[in-house]
Amino acid sequence: MNKIAQTKFRVSEIISKRWSPRAFSKTLVTKNEVLTLLEAASWAPSASNEQPWHFYFGLKNTDGFRLILNGLEEGNKVWAQNSSALIVCCVKKISEKTGKENRWANHDLGLANATLLYQATEMDIYCHPMAGFNGEVLIKNLNIESVYEPMVVIALGHLGNADELEEPLKSREKLQRSRKLLEEILTEV
Numbered sequence: 039m040n041k042i043a044q045t046k047f048r049v050s051e052i053i054s055k056r057w058s059p060r061a062f063s064k065t066l067v068t069k070n071e072v073l074t075l076l077e078a079a080s081w082a083p084s085a086s087n088e089q090p091w092h093f094y095f096g097l098k099n100t101d102g103f104r105l106i107l108n109g110l111e112e113g114n115k116v117w118a119q120n121s122s123a124l125i126v127c128c129v130k131k132i133s134e135k136t137g138k139e140n141r142w143a144n145h146d147l148g149l150a151n152a153t154l155l156y157q158a159t160e161m162d163i164y165c166h167p168m169a170g171f172n173g174e175v176l177i178k179n180l181n182i183e184s185v186y187e188p189m190v191v192i193a194l195g196h197l198g199n200a201d202e203l204e205e206p207l208k209s210r211e212k213l214q215r216s217r218k219l220l221e222e223i224l225t226e227v
């Protein structure tokens with residue numbers, strides 16, 4: 039399906055091509071590919087090079103995958119169960135260097151996740167980030183260390199067929215993507 043971003047200025051193909059699908063192919067992403075994505079994430083910049091992130095991942099057909107899936111909200115479970123892998127992206131809010139709050143930790147996890155998403159796009163792997171999960175269930179299911187807070191879960195896989203989704207997901211999958219106008223989000227000073 040063509041969900042390529044229609045941009046005023048020509049941006050890199052990995053940016054215009056990326057989108058968040060709900061239909062995933064039965065062709066699974068390999069463990070090495072997932073590790074490649076996570077290594078890409080690890081090369082994101084971060085304040086004081088704190089790298090305030092930790093990723094818990096589970097590959098399809100493993101107990102780990104089922105434990106993560108179990109922590110998702112029902113509306114996400116329906117389609118995320120067909121993904122190849124689920125990654126729980128956690129943030130460490132306390133600086134390892136100062137012992138105080140790292141105010142940029144969430145920002146830096148976002149950068150790491152963006153790096154992961156664009157590496158994935160280059161590999162023809164599509165990612166769908168989700169905030170719809172129960173953090174307490176994930177912490178319990180995966181024994182997540184108390185220094186980490188689950189911030190987002192990413193479902194990923196190769197693109198599937200939107201027609202295999204149930205409604206209303208099928209129609210939603212086919213909607214054109216949109217963004218605010220540039221004029222709405224920037225101010226030249």
Ligand SMILES: Cc1cc2nc3c(=O)[nH]c(=O)nc-3n(C[C@H](O)[C@H](O)[C@H](O)COP(=O)(O)O)c2cc1C
Pocket residue numbers: 056057058059114166167168169170171190215
């Ligand atoms: C932090 C975050 C949380 C999100 N949570 C969900 C979610 O729980 N369920 C869902 O279907 N999509 C979720 N999304 C996906 C967004 O709806 C999607 O990125 C947005 O509509 C833009 O679409 P695009 O990624 O295809 O460009 C989330 C995205 C982000 C970044």
